[in-house]
Amino acid sequence: xxxxxxxxxxxxxxxxxxxxxxxxxxxxxxxxxxxxxxxxxxxxxxxxxxxxxxxxxxxxxxxxxxxxxxxxxxxxxxxxxxxxxxxxxxxxxxxxxxxxxxxxxxxxxxxxxxxxxxxxxxxxxxxxxxxxxxxxxxxxxxxxxxxxxxxxxxxxxxxxxxxxxxxx
Numbered sequence: 662x663x664x665x666x667x668x669x670x671x672x673x674x675x676x677x678x679x680x681x682x683x684x685x686x687x688x689x690x691x692x693x694x695x696x697x698x699x700x701x702x703x704x705x706x707x708x709x710x711x712x713x714x715x716x717x718x719x720x721x722x723x724x725x726x727x728x729x730x731x732x733x734x735x736x737x738x739x740x741x742x743x744x745x746x747x748x749x750x751x752x753x754x755x756x757x758x759x760x761x762x763x764x765x766x767x768x769x770x771x772x773x774x775x776x777x778x779x780x781x782x783x784x785x786x787x788x789x790x791x792x793x794x795x796x797x798x799x800x801x802x803x804x805x806x807x808x809x810x811x812x813x814x815x816x817x818x819x820x821x822x823x824x825x826x827x828x829x
């Protein structure tokens with residue numbers, strides 16, 4: 662299915678499946694389109710940033726200020742190198758983990774003096790067991806290599822309060 666913009670009775674801008682959002686917006690702006698004109702878009706075309714596919718996985722694909730930890734050695738190094746470490750223990754199949762992820766990324770920008778890491782409990786089950794993680798998401802806060810607090814669940818106010826306390 663392609664993108665079509667129709668003004669009254671003639672087709673103005675047919676586009677290919679690979680059309681990106683900028684091209685589409687240009688076609689719409691360049692035409693004298695009115696709000697009641699027909700716009701049909703392939704709903705499965707993932708080239709559009711607002712498509713459901715991209716929206717659903719954007720948070721797991723782009724980790725702005727949050728570092729993905731892949732090994733126990735990386736985790737140990739993070740605790741040694743940084744004064745305050747915020748650990749987000751998640752699972753890829755966990756709905757609340759996906760929901761809270763963008764908020765954690767915002768906190769990583771807001772609290773620049775804390776180091777934010779994510780560990781996938783399915784990829785690092787031994788580390789998850791060592792940390793005592795029983796539910797996802799679990800947020801563990803370390804200061805000077807020592808655990809100072811923990812928040813279980815997707816609770817933004819509690820997470821922010823724990824970060825504020827750890828950073829102080």
